[in-house]
Amino acid sequence: MEREKLMVAVDFGTTYSGIAFCHSNQKELNDIEVVTSWSNNGVAPKVPTEIRYIPGRDPRWGAEASVACERRQTANSAIIYNRFKLLLDVRGGSGLYRDRTSGADDKIRLPAGKSPINTATDYLRLLYEELMEKILRRRIPETLDITPIHFIFTVPAIWGHQAQQATKMAAKLAGFCSRKSDTLSLVSEPEAAALYVLKAMHAANFSRISTQAMPALKTGDTFVVCDAGGGTVDLISYEVEEVQPSFKLREAAVGTGSKCGSSYIDQAFLELLRQKIGPEFDDEQIWNKKDIGRGSNLMKTFDLIKRSFGQTTNDVWFIELPVNVANDEENGIYDNELEFTAEELQGLFDPVVDRIVRLVQDQVQCINNTGKVVSAIFLVGGFGESHYLYQSLAEWANKYHISLPVINPRESWSAIMRGAIVRELHPAVRSRRLRQHYGFSCGLPYDPQKHKFKNTYMSPFGGRCVKNTIKWGGHLGDDCTETTDIVFPVHWTIDGSKTRIRCKLYASKAVHAPGYLTDLSVFSIGTIYTDISTVNFAELPCAYDEDGDLVYRFDTEVRMRLASADVSFSIWRNDKRIGNATITHET
Structure with a gap:
């Protein structure tokens, strides 16, 4: 036990x-x-x-x-x-x-x-x-x-x-x-949120729903979770594979997201102040960072206004400025107070909220492209409690499909924390979608119809190969479970003194996986190191390279296993595991 x-x-x-x-x-x-x-x-x-x-x-x-x-x-x-x-x-x-x-x-x-x-x-x-x-x-x-x-x-x-x-x-x-x-x-935060949502549905623990009827998720249904926080917004969609005896889910589309959380509204407010005050606002001897940063009276007042937006009928608010400023009727400054209108506040909200609505719209469209229909949208996270964001998303959903509900669980600010524990105690996600292509550099065989001769070299083991090519083992959108590996056949040309070898793991988020490392969408995730101190070099094919040195061909499989927000590697040869591999990430 x-x-x-x-x-x-x-x-x-x-x-x-x-x-x-x-x-x-x-x-x-x-x-x-x-x-x-x-x-x-x-x-x-x-x-x-x-x-x-x-x-x-x-x-x-x-x-x-x-x-x-x-x-x-x-x-x-x-x-x-x-x-x-x-x-x-x-x-x-x-x-x-x-x-x-x-x-x-x-x-x-x-x-x-x-x-x-x-x-x-x-x-x-x-x-x-x-x-x-x-x-x-x-x-x-x-x-x-x-x-x-x-x-x-x-x-x-x-x-x-x-x-x-x-x-x-x-x-x-x-x-x-x-x-x-x-x-x-x-x-991952949206996965935790999704598990919280399932528990909250069971307890009917919701504060807002945009339609009259609460959907009862059943096998085959698909739902979208929008996790809106202070810095980032994540979108993830799940298809219900099983309801009884417990929920089982699979990711229905590649998750998306952006840095468009509520903190960017705060940044926009400070930019508005800069426009109203003028160059003096950038003089830190006058406008000290502690007077306009988070936790200052100025930002605390703005935060209260921001939280109430969409719930009150206020057309104007007055914010006391921390620095003496001359009256400026054109910019709404009187007696050291800033007159702040609902129209100006909406102007700060809309670029961020519109971006979030577009992310949801794109995620729903991805689901529709697979032939499925979204049954519900769940809005969670600290920014998810914003009434204006909720209203904006509900208005879009109603236009998109009158019966598509937007649901806001109670205490959605704690959905991530609670959901993370639920996820550990009751794992429900059976498979996820890869968010990028994964691959290793290799020398593909030269094809005169596809490749330029000047980009080739002779392999010590025979044949002409192409430089800077890449072989992908996992592709954007592929299904991936925590019990199945992404397998990369990899071979090294090494000398007999090596006890550790390394290779770089590459990725790309391009829709179509590029063929060359030089493609602008390709980036290095990190370097994988493997201990080969137990390898018997006498069993490996050998040849002489162009410098006359004896080299060996070491054929292996690098197997990568992805979890919710983690990755591990192992090295295999002839279907036998020869050890783990470590990765050092790019900085």
């Missing part, structure tokens, strides 16, 4: 982070406890993903990073760092997911001398210490030290393997899994 564990989900978000937990023998949604009380951050369902470094003192994090009295004591040097999570994804917005909003990432500040992983580690270390010593130590004081913990970190589905690995590295450096009994895994 498997030992009971504590399941802890960590939603490390762009703007807010949260934690939920339950024991592995607990099965219901209500058994999952969401942390809502923090020692230095008050009572809140989540804490801001912010950190502030103070010379000679411990860093401040979460809500305490922007406490007014603390900030006054440390004057202008105490910069609040936020949104650094987005910088863990060095290829953010590439390929299918590129969009103009991603340009705001270059405005994200980092502390001097610290990388995105360093900054994320510092924040997560404080979160880990809070969890272990202030939360779990009080909840289970007698058994904490002997109870294994399985940590589940959620990551955006649009993130590549490098960003997934960076998240895992930051978490482990921060202390997660520092105890020998503890383990850690990753799960």
